[in-house]
Amino acid sequence: MARLCWLLVLLSAACAADTPAAQLAAQSAIRDAESAGAAERAPAELASARNHLVRAQIETRQRREDEAQFLAERAEADARLAAAKSRAASAEAELGNVRREGSGAGDRRAR
Amino acid sequence: MKALPPLAATLIALALCACGSTPPPPTGGLERARTEVQSATADPAVRRYAQPELDSAQDAFANAEMSVRRKLDARIIDHWAYLAERRAAIARETGRQRRAEAEIRAAQIERAQQPQPPPVEAAGLPPATSSTAERTTSGTADRTTATRAAPAATASAAPALTLGDDQFAGDGATLKPEAAAGIDRVARLLQEDPARMARIDSHSEDMNNRSRSIEFSGRRAEVIRGELVRRGIDPRRVAVRALGDSYPVASNETALGRQRNRRVDVYVVAGGTSVQP
Numbered sequence: 001m002a003r004l005c006w007l008l009v010l011l012s013a014a015c016a017a018d019t020p021a022a023q024l025a026a027q028s029a030i031r032d033a034e035s036a037g038a039a040e041r042a043p044a045e046l047a048s049a050r051n052h053l054v055r056a057q058i059e060t061r062q063r064r065e066d067e068a069q070f071l072a073e074r075a076e077a078d079a080r081l082a083a084a085k086s087r088a089a090s091a092e093a094e095l096g097n098v099r100r101e102g103s104g105a106g107d108r109r110a111r
Numbered sequence: 112m113k114a115l116p117p118l119a120a121t122l123i124a125l126a127l128c129a130c131g132s133t134p135p136p137p138t139g140g141l142e143r144a145r146t147e148v149q150s151a152t153a154d155p156a157v158r159r160y161a162q163p164e165l166d167s168a169q170d171a172f173a174n175a176e177m178s179v180r181r182k183l184d185a186r187i188i189d190h191w192a193y194l195a196e197r198r199a200a201i202a203r204e205t206g207r208q209r210r211a212e213a214e215i216r217a218a219q220i221e222r223a224q225q226p227q228p229p230p231v232e233a234a235g236l237p238p239a240t241s242s243t244a245e246r247t248t249s250g251t252a253d254r255t256t257a258t259r260a261a262p263a264a265t266a267s268a269a270p271a272l273t274l275g276d277d278q279f280a281g282d283g284a285t286l287k288p289e290a291a292a293g294i295d296r297v298a299r300l301l302q303e304d305p306a307r308m309a310r311i312d313s314h315s316e317d318m319n320n321r322s323r324s325i326e327f328s329g330r331r332a333e334v335i336r337g338e339l340v341r342r343g344i345d346p347r348r349v350a351v352r353a354l355g356d357s358y359p360v361a362s363n364e365t366a367l368g369r370q371r372n373r374r375v376d377v378y379v380v381a382g383g384t385s386v387q388p
Contacts, residue, residue, distance in 0.1 A: 037366060070190045077197035084204035090367035091211035097362050098218045 020060060022072035026053050029079035033086065038079075041086035049078035140192035141175055147199035148172045154202075160209035161202045168198035219360065270312075270376035272297050274335065277370075284330040286338065294335065298342035300379045310350045311335050312376045316369035317356040329353030331375050 019027075030049050038046040056071035148168050151157050157165050175191035178184075278290040286294075301307050313332035315324040332351040340346050361368035 070186070073190070074193055074197075077194050077201070081197050081201050081204065084201045084208065087367070088204040088207035088211065090365065091208045091215070094362060094365050094367050095211045095215050095218075097364060097368075098215050101362065102218055102222060 020056075020065070020068060020072065022069050022076065023053065023056055023060070026056070026072045026075035026079060029076045029083065033079045033083035036083040036086040037090060038082035038086045041089045042082035045078050045082035045085060049075045049082060051075075052078060140189050140196070141179065144172055144175060144192040144195040144199070147196045151199040151202045151206075154206055156206035156210045157202045159206070160213070161205040164198065164202035164205050168195055168202050171195035171198050215361065271300060271309075271379040272377040274331075274375040274377070275371070276373040279331065279373075283327065283373075284334055286334055291338075294338045295342070297377050297379060298339055298344055301339070301344050301348060306381065308348050308350065308380050309339060309344070310352065310378045310380060312352045312354055312378070314354050314358055314360075314372060314374050314376075315356050316372040317359070317363040321355060324355035325353050327373075328355055328375075331373075335375055335377060 026049065030046070030053065033042070033046055033049065052071045052075035056068045056075060059065075059068035059071060151165055151168060171191050172195035175188055175195055178188040178191055272293045274286075274290055274293065278287055278293075279285060280287050297309060301309055311332045313328035313335075315328040318324040318327065329351070332353055336346065336349045336351055339349050356363070356372065359368075359372045360374070361371040363369055363372060
């Protein structure tokens with residue numbers, strides 16, 4: 001339990017201390033992916049992004065900036081893929097809706 | 112005698128393996144990246160709709176190959192290969208997304224040939240108040256499914272700037288910094304010709320509450336107007352229409368559709384056109 005608390009403290013400290021730009025970019029890309037529905041539509045890519053980001057934060061704590069930079073860039077790329085995948089799936093789902101609506105539009109107008 | 116050649120072959124193979132493994136070849140990631148980038152390059156939807164994304168994948172792959180030639184650290188090669196592979200996949204997905212969106216627009220244009228409600232007259236609208244800008248539609252039955260074309264911009268063409276929902280941050284009425292370039296552009300258009308006027312048409316998704324949707328779209332429109340005023344534009348040259356949810360461009364049934372309905376169109380119109388009461 002104490003160990004877990006310590007880990008949480010470490011992680012939140014890593015977030016609070018001045019975060020490298022690449023990690024901020026990754027964080028914002030992850031948020032963007034989440035808002036695009038990646039939790040349902042691209043869970044593997046989103047998980048990979050989070051995983052890379054956490055590892056980047058750990059590397060930063062250990063003052064290994066290069067490694068942290070690599071990991072953060074990977075996290076961002078993962079998150080962007082998660083977002084793109086989710087948006088593609090949503091757009092295709094919506095296209096399906098529009099086509100169905102289109103074929104049913106005549107009935108509604110008649111009502 | 113007969114057993115020797117196979118034995119020799121095995122030895123040679125083993126030796127080759129040993130040679131190969133001493134400097135760990137990072138080719139696995141590189142080959143995956145090559146395959147992804149090649150298939151993205153061959154994808155017509157990518158070439159048509161996601162060229163910038165494809166460029167960035169190809170750049171990353173070029174970096175990976177250059178790192179191999181310069182015999183850089185395997186981690187660096189691996190890193191660029193990873194980014195190239197991911198970016199190629201991003202290009203592929205972005206192509207899929209934009210192609211679907213283009214098809215949606217095409218379907219909507221087709222449907223827009225159907226009878227439309229008359230456009231809201233720009234002239235005679237108080238710029239800041241929103242409720243008068245809102246048409247009351249008869250019947251709510253069509254509200255959930257029908258998508259209508261946005262009101263005609265006093266017969267003028269496309270908006271000078273469209274701010275999608277993604278240009279607004281958290282609370283919904285704060286602009287993200289990346290929206291600044293577009294607003295700068297509109298401000299420049301207005302400064303170039305003092306006779307020009309801007310009209311801001313702000314839309315929301317269906318919020319099941321007309322006054323809330325008008326209020327929401329009005330808040331966003333005022334943010335944009337404030338930005339133009341901050342850039343030295345006379346507020347009297349900027350008219351605002353808070354149109355609420357009356358002019359959806361997409362279905363309100365899906366999250367993406369709702370997001371696309373939350374948008375702000377900024378029109379720059381020639382001086383003669385009345386945009387201001």
